[in-house]
Each structure stands twice: as C-alpha cells, then as structure tokens.
Amino acid sequence: MDATLVMAEAQEGTVPLAEATLKTLAVARKIGAGPLDIAWTGTSLDPLLGQARTLAGIRRHLVFDDPRLTHPTADVMAALVGDLVRDYSHVLMPGTSFGRDVLPRLAGRVGAPAVSDVLEVLDPRRFKRGLYAGNVHAVVRVPDGVPVLLTVRLASWRPVTAEKEAQPAGIEKREVPADLPTEARFVGLERDASARPDLQSARRVVSGGRSFGSRENFALLEGLADRLNAAIGASRAAVDAGYAPNDLQVGQTGKIIAPELYMAFGISGAIQHLTGIRDAGTIVAVNKDPEAPIFKVADFGLVGDLFEVIPALLAELERQGIAR
Amino acid sequence: MAPMKILVAAKRVVDYSVRVRLTPDRTGIASDGVKMSVNPFDEIALEEALRIRERGEATQVVVATVGPPEAESQIRSLLAMGADRGIHVETGRETAPLEVAHVLFRLVQEIGPGLVILGKQAIDDDCGQTGPMLAALWDRPQATYVSKLTLSEGRVQAVREVDHGLETVELVLPAVITTDLRLNTPRFIKMPDIMKARQKPLEKRPFDGFGLDLPRLTVEAYLPPPEREAGLRLESVAELVTRLHDRGVL
Numbered sequence: 019m020d021a022t023l024v025m026a027e028a029q030e031g032t033v034p035l036a037e038a039t040l041k042t043l044a045v046a047r048k049i050g051a052g053p054l055d056i057a058w059t060g061t062s063l064d065p066l067l068g069q070a071r072t073l074a075g076i077r078r079h080l081v082f083d084d085p086r087l088t089h090p091t092a093d094v095m096a097a098l099v100g101d102l103v104r105d106y107s108h109v110l111m112p113g114t115s116f117g118r119d120v121l122p123r124l125a126g127r128v129g130a131p132a133v134s135d136v137l138e139v140l141d142p143r144r145f146k147r148g149l150y151a152g153n154v155h156a157v158v159r160v161p162d163g164v165p166v167l168l169t170v171r172l173a174s175w176r177p178v179t180a181e182k183e184a185q186p187a188g189i190e191k192r193e194v195p196a197d198l199p200t201e202a203r204f205v206g207l208e209r210d211a212s213a214r215p216d217l218q219s220a221r222r223v224v225s226g227g228r229s230f231g232s233r234e235n236f237a238l239l240e241g242l243a244d245r246l247n248a249a250i251g252a253s254r255a256a257v258d259a260g261y262a263p264n265d266l267q268v269g270q271t272g273k274i275i276a277p278e279l280y281m282a283f284g285i286s287g288a289i290q291h292l293t294g295i296r297d298a299g300t301i302v303a304v305n306k307d308p309e310a311p312i313f314k315v316a317d318f319g320l321v322g323d324l325f326e327v328i329p330a331l332l333a334e335l336e337r338q339g340i341a342r
Numbered sequence: 343m344a345p346m347k348i349l350v351a352a353k354r355v356v357d358y359s360v361r362v363r364l365t366p367d368r369t370g371i372a373s374d375g376v377k378m379s380v381n382p383f384d385e386i387a388l389e390e391a392l393r394i395r396e397r398g399e400a401t402q403v404v405v406a407t408v409g410p411p412e413a414e415s416q417i418r419s420l421l422a423m424g425a426d427r428g429i430h431v432e433t434g435r436e437t438a439p440l441e442v443a444h445v446l447f448r449l450v451q452e453i454g455p456g457l458v459i460l461g462k463q464a465i466d467d468d469c470g471q472t473g474p475m476l477a478a479l480w481d482r483p484q485a486t487y488v489s490k491l492t493l494s495e496g497r498v499q500a501v502r503e504v505d506h507g508l509e510t511v512e513l514v515l516p517a518v519i520t521t522d523l524r525l526n527t528p529r530f531i532k533m534p535d536i537m538k539a540r541q542k543p544l545e546k547r548p549f550d551g552f553g554l555d556l557p558r559l560t561v562e563a564y565l566p567p568p569e570r571e572a573g574l575r576l577e578s579v580a581e582l583v584t585r586l587h588d589r590g591v592l
C-alpha cells in the first residue's frame with residue numbers, strides 16, 4: 019500500500035511553518051502516493067501544530083516533541099524514525115542541510131537508494147535531478163520493491179499554502195524513546211544575526227565576489243540590500259576570503275536559490291556559481307570585464323566598476339523614487 | 343590512546359573546470375579526452391587526515407577508491423600527496439553511493455579506523471549520500487559539511503557549515519566525517535613524492551568480489567538543462583533601473 023511521509027524541518031516551535039517543509043509538501047502532493055503524513059520533530063511544537071492543522075490533504079501529524087530534539091543529530095533522527103519509515107512507500111525531506119544529513123542515513127539504514135535534490139516529478143517512481151553542477155539533467159527511476167527516499171531541490175518548487183480544511187488532520191503525539199543515541203552531541207550554533215531576509219526565500223538577492231577586495235568594501239552591498247529589502251549572497255571566493263559568512267555562499271556547494279531578482283556584482287560566473295542561480299527570475303550582472311561568463315546568463319548586463327555602479331544605483335533608485 | 347588509523351574515500355571524477363556535455367546520442371556524458379581528477383572534496387579529506395597524522399594523532403592513513411582501472415592514476419596521486427597505502431576496488435561500471443558505502447563498510451571492518459573521512463559530495467553525481475550511508479551501516483555518529491576538526495581523547499569536535507550558520511557537534515570515535523571546502527587547502531604534490539609513491543602499497547580488488555547485489559536507481563535519460571539566454575547589454579545605471587522597474591522586479 020502506498021503512503022507518503024514528509025519529514026519536516028526540525029523546529030523550535032516557530033511559526034510560520036518553514037518554507038522548506040511547505041515546498042516538500044508540494045512535491046509530496048505532486049507524487050500523490052497514498053495518504054500523506056507529516057512527522058514533526060523538535061520542542062515546544064504546539065504553536066506550530068496550530069498552524070499545521072490548517073494544511074489540507076494531510077492524514078496525520080506525527081509529533082515527536084522533546085527537549086532532546088531541539089537540535090537533533092542525524093543518528094538521533096535515524097533512531098527516532100528508522101522503524102516508522104518502513105510503513106511508507108515514499109519518504110521525503112527538504113534539501114536543506116538538515117534533510118541532506120538525515121535522509122541518506124535513513125536510506126543506508128533501510129537499505130534503499132536515495133534520490134538527492136529532486137527538481138521534477140515524472141511519476142511516483144521517476145524523477146528529474148541535476149548532475150555535474152546542474153549541467154546535465156537525468157531522469158532516474160527507483161526500482162520496485164524498495165521505498166522511494168528523496169530530498170527536494172527547494173529552488174525548483176513553490177510552497178503549498180495553508181488552506182482551512184473541513185476536517186483537520188489528527189495529531190498523534192509519538193513516544194520519544196528514553197535511550198536515544200548519545201554519541202553525537204550538539205554543542206552550539208553560531209548564527210548570522212542579520213535581520214535581512216533569508217537568502218533561500220528572499221525575493222531579491224544582491225551578491226558579491228572576490229573583487230570587493232575586503233570585508234569593509236563588501237559592506238557596500240548592505241546599503242543596497244537594505245534599500246531593496248534584499249538578502250545578501252556571495253561567491254565562494256568572497257566567502258573564502260572572509261568577506262561574508264559561509265551561509266551566504268551561492269552555488270553548487272552553497273545555496274541554490276531562485277529569487278525574482280539576482281544582482282551579481284564583480285562575480286565572474288564560474289559554472290559552480292551559476293548552478294546556484296539558474297532558476298532566478300531576472301539576473302543582473304555588473305562586471306568590469308566585458309568577457310566575463312556571467313554575462314552569458316544575465317538578462318541585463320552592465321560593464322562597469324562595481325565601486326562606481328553601486329553608489330550610482332543607490333542614487334538612481336532615490337531619483338526615480340523606487341524603494342523596497 | 344591506541345594507534346589510530348584513518349580511512350579516506352576518494353572518487354575519480356571529471357575535473358571541476360570541465361564544462362560537461364552530453365554525447366550526441368544523449369546516452370551519457372562525453373568523456374573522450376576529458377580531464378579527470380580526484381574529487382576536490384576528497385583531496386580535502388586526505389589533507390585533513392595527513393594533518394592529523396602529522397600532529398601525531400593518527401598513525402596510518404589509508405585511501406580507498408571504487409572505480410575503473412584508470413582510477414589508479416588518481417589513487418597514485420593521493421599516495422604521492424602522503425597517504426600510506428591505497429586500496430583500489432576495480433569495476434568497469436558506475437557505482438552508486440549505497441554500493442560504495444557497503445564496500446567502505448567492509449574495509450572499515452577490516453581496517454578498524456578511528457575516523458573515516460569522505461567528501462560531502464562527488465562533483466559528478468552531486469549525491470552527497472555516501473558518508474551518511476556508511477555511518478548508518480556502521481552505526482556510528484556522523485558530522486557532514488565539516489569546516490573544522492579537532493581531536494581529543496577519543497572524541498572529535500567538528501564545526502559544520504549548515505544553512506543558518508556554523509554548528510558545532512562532538513562525536514565519540516570512531517566516527518564518519520564529510521568535508522566542506524573550507525576545511526583546509528590541500529598541499530601540492532612534489533615531483534620526488536610522485537616517484538616515492540610508486541613504491542607505496544596499492545592493493546587491487548575486484549568490485550565483484552564483494553558480492554553486492556543492492557537495489558540501484560536506473561538512469562532512463564540524460565537531458566541538457568534548459569539554457570538561459572544572454573539578454574541585453576545596458577549602457578547606464580539609469581537604464582538598468584528603468585528596465586527592472588518595467589519588469590516589475592523593482
């Protein structure tokens with residue numbers, strides 16, 4: 019019997035629901051394999067469940083609420099849901115650092131292959147995904163006889179919206195075993211304290227590369243980001259040089275994003291970077307080298323020095339009265 | 343502490359600088375004359391293992407690859423970088439992460455390493471699965487996307503690059519680590535070391551000898567991704583703002 023389990027992004031009782039989870043639900047609906055359950059793990063989940071109850075088309079909410087699950091490690095997650103996943107033909111997780119850490123561990127435990135970063139669903143067992151930094155797409159088929167275990171490439175999907183359902187799904191509190199694995203211990207999380215929109219869900223992103231030359235110069239992007247209510251992104255070279263924190267890296271090994279507007283300042287456009295912005299709505303490139311590869315994918319290109327263009331841009335936004 | 347061994351897993355992949363193309367009949371990737379290299383994350387894995395050994399915290403670094411006969415060239419370069427010995431599990435076909443994880447698990451059982459270090463992903467299949475799968479089979483803790491490692495008294499502290507910043511976890515050894523780009527910068531190989539590496543032990547084993555029969559994904563088609571077209575070159579910032587405004591993105 020088909021049944022689908024979505025494992026939600028681990029939560030600390032935050033509302034609204036994580037966009038990553040809502041996008042994973044969109045994929046589950048597209049697959050349409052049997053009744054759909056969601057597993058929530060975290061602590062103080064009640065406010066969140068209040069929200070979750072308004073999601074349509076869910077059979078059950080399985081709730082693992084325990085202070086030890088505030089920052090669950092992959093071994094704990096696998097121990098927690100390892101037996102549960104055997105009841106499902108499909109198990110989905112978001113392609114976040116959490117989902118990518120946990121899902122393959124579950125697959126190893128279950129003895130099934132996993133499909134990473136699904137960008138399209140063709141049927142309940144056939145999916146499209148990217149290879150070689152997205153330069154090739156492949157249609158892969160999960161063989162019969164094993165569950166379908168996958169992570170979702172978030173930039174390819176739109177979140178489902180909460181709709182009031184006549185009969186909200188049941189909430190089932192699940193027992194959290196007393197003897198969870200203890201050999202991996204969460205020590206701490208150093209968070210970027212910025213109040214800017216989140217890079218992965220922002221509608222606009224302004225991004226900078228190595229060419230800024232220093233952390234102080236990189237801060238030039240902040241004025242523009244504030245003006246446009248944009249998130250800040252960075253090339254790997256800019257992160258390596260210490261101009262921006264690691265969680266702002268865009269690309270094959272950073273974040274894959276799909277904002278409505280992506281503005282790249284002084285970024286050459288290496289394939290590894292372009293992988294991260296393929297699905298952006300409009301790409302703007304500002305680079306002083308007219309041959310820079312970024313221009314090949316840019317909707318609007320401006321050859322120029324970023325140290326002149328950024329101030330000019332701010333002045334022009336002011337002049338035309340465009341803000342936020 | 344007992345003398346610790348480290349196992350490093352490394353894959354032969356198309357070099358990161360190559361712009362990969364499909365064969366004209368679209369049955370696979372055009373590979374003729376294409377430059378092949380060690381997966382960049384795996385060089386970082388080996389570099390970290392070597393540094394741990396050089397600090398006296400490990401005694402032996404073993405590097406293992408599953409791949410075609412030609413992968414000997416990559417494993418030799420890893421020996422030249424400083425690995426003590428190599429294991430080359432030979433196969434003529436593409437292997438999947440679950441298969442590689444099973445092979446590595448067998449090697450783990452033979453070698454008894456305190457740490458296994460892999461790359462966070464292979465830049466050809468971009469799966470990012472092998473490390474966590476191995477950790478599951480072995481039933482040991484894992485830390486993925488690691489950008490800093492510190493060993494002390496049977497434990498390892500790892501800083502992980504996660505979506506919302508940097509997470510620190512502590513694992514009891516033995517454990518599985520996967521590397522992120524900022525963990526270290528791999529050393530260059532010196533000419534004399536290439537010569538010396540020819541003398542280092544390199545064991546060959548047939549993949550078929552592992553007797554694995556695991557479920558695998560099948561690839562039904564390879565497709566080119568939708569291309570983005572180059573758009574307009576603009577002359578001024580004013581024009582840019584106007585265009586973006588007209589498009590409704592500003």
Ligand SMILES: Cc1cc2nc3c(=O)[nH]c(=O)nc-3n(C[C@H](O)[C@H](O)[C@H](O)COP(=O)(O)OP(=O)(O)OC[C@H]3O[C@@H](n4cnc5c(N)ncnc54)[C@H](O)[C@@H]3O)c2cc1C
Nearest residue numbers: 227228229253254255269270271272284286291306307324
């Ligand atoms: C395995 C692997 C994974 C990788 N993953 C990623 C990834 O996820 N994301 C990523 O970004 N990279 C990644 N890279 C690195 C990638 O290959 C490039 O090296 C990197 O993207 C280059 O960054 P950059 O464009 O900032 O720097 P550069 O390539 O040095 O380009 C700087 C650009 O700035 C321009 N410029 C200089 N001064 C000015 C000025 N004053 N005004 C305007 N323009 C100026 C130059 O013309 C040039 O085009 C990866 C590499 C490897 C090997």
Ligand SMILES: Nc1ncnc2c1ncn2[C@@H]1O[C@H](COP(=O)(O)O)[C@@H](O)[C@H]1O
Nearest residue numbers: 351352408460461463464469470471472
């Ligand atoms: N064929 C292979 N031989 C040796 N190591 C491999 C192989 N495939 C994957 N690995 C290891 O697993 C990591 C992740 O690969 P993947 O799960 O394919 O993205 C790589 O960085 C390697 O360390």
